[in-house]
Amino acid sequence: MILFGYGGYYGGIFFDPTYILIIIALIITSMASIGVRSTYHKYAGVRNSTGYTGQQAAQIFLTNNRLSHIRLTSINGELKDHFDSRNNVVRLSGSNYNNSSIAAVAVAAHECGHVMQYQRNYLPVIIRGSIVPVVNFASQLAWPVFFIGIFFSSFRFLMPIGILLFSASVAFHLITLPVEFDASARGMRLLRENNILQSDELVKARKVLNAAAMTYVASAMGSLLQLLRLILIAKRYDRD
DSSP, X not given: OOOOSXXXXXXXXXXXXXXXXHHHHHHHHHHHXXXXXXXXXXXXXXXXXXXXXXXXXXXXXXXXXXXXXXXXXXXXXXXXXXXXXTXXXXXXXXXXXXXXXXXXXXXXXXXHHHHHHHHTTOHHXXXXXXXXXXXXXXXXXXXXXXXXXXHOGGGTTHHHHHHXXXXXXXXXXXXXXXXXXXXXXXXXXXXXXXXXXXXXHHHHHHHHHHHHHHHXXXXXXXXXXXXXXXXXXXXXXXXX
């Protein structure tokens, strides 16, 4: 959401100098999105030497780690792959489920890395899962509370509360970083230990996973910039 009217009236339009933070966040997230799609498409077109599809590779990972109770399914869309811990289901995008590319098995390995995190009680993933309800609730309230504090001077005390609520979302993005990087590290080990990819292919798989990880870094940076923006706006109103 964009705040109008803060900062002054210039050239016939309202100007908010904190817009620059939004622009920076958009640039960062756009670059990360372009990067992951470019890298993914590059290696989605390169068949791996073993010929395993994403589904077959994932099944090997799960079976060899005594995780046969985890189901594998295909979903529509691209880069929609995820592990549903509540229902014990790894969902792979159709292009990865039936594809024998380097990208497909790399993504499958990453999602199975998430499965292993839960199996081994990896603390960051447990923390992230436990705070989801709080984050969802706080995120819905953050902006309304903050803007009530702006528009009604007698409710200025709500602005820091709105900032605090938004901080829950920032915390979620930050705790997501070790979760995703660790899942990729586990995924790379699965690919190597199960001989799914050769050494030169592992380098390419790492590029796919690194590009994907950058999207989470970009999201975290974007949320931090948005938090900074709220703090700057609140300080401006404190001086008024």
